[in-house]
Amino acid sequence: MKVRIEWIYRTLKGTETSFSSENMNASKALLIAEDLEKSGRVGAISFIDSHDTALSIKELRKYLQGIQTEPHNVTVYFDGGFDIKTHSSGLGCAIYYEQNGKFFRLRRNALVEELSSNNEAEYAAIHLSIQELELLGVHHLPVTFIGDSQVVINQLNDTWPVLEEELARWADRIDEHLERLGITPELEVVSRKKNREADKLATQALNGIEITSTVELTEQ
Structure with a gap:
């Protein structure tokens, strides 16, 4: 499954803006999102699939774990x-x-x-x-x-x-x-x-x- 990442970035002074990535494999998107979280300056992160369905990090992680044993x-x-x-x-x-x-x-x-x-x-x-x-x-x-x-x-x-x-x-x-x-x-x-x-x-x-x-x- 391919998704794009959408997230809110917040500066130290509280100024916020939003970003959206290109489409990529879900496993790659999860790795990037987890790394973004470590910065401590990212607000809500969501993943948007080809049907415009939004998934949270927890939901995407669960999805990827569920398909690991299948092609x-x-x-x-x-x-x-x-x-x-x-x-x-x-x-x-x-x-x-x-x-x-x-x-x-x-x-x-x-x-x-x-x-x-x-x-x-x-x-x-x-x-x-x-x-x-x-x-x-x-x-x-x-x-x-x-x-x-x-x-x-x-x-x-x-x-x-x-x-x-x-x-x-x-x-x-x-x-x-x-x-x-x-x-x-x-x-x-x-x-x-x-x-x-x-x-x-x-x-x-x-x-x-x-x-x-x-x-x-x-x-x-």
Whole structure:
């Protein structure tokens, strides 16, 4: 979960002003807030999440303690590719998450035959990642989904209309799956260069190379 910190600063003579931080991971925000408290010049501190819900330090600390044993701070990179010659699609996803104080990366790809366009392959790729999240036990958390398809990201964000019937079915399927898991999606478009890992996984799937792996990372 990402939050921003809002706090009141008070000078030695009693003059007060308010500050607001950028959005950051909740664990980082808690560390900063605890350090601010040590200054002795900070009044009320609150954390504001993506739904504009305010949490106190005590409430955020309790929340973080409750999710430590489950996958959290989840970021998903996804990509889909379509080979018009063979009518095959390669799907790829890389999922980064934290659990029990450790950082992990899950990589998964798949080759499918029943799709008919690159946009449909992109939808199928994000759906593949959601299936992997369910297997991981991710639920009732915000999850960041990152891809290079403006069509998929903007349609799922309701920024662009979904005119194609097949894509509309994919969008509905994804929305229903996310709602069932209690996952709040935070969708972000990046360049293909910044989505290189998921793109490579999709290409490997098209080349018949199957990838399924989970590794512990030395750092996030």
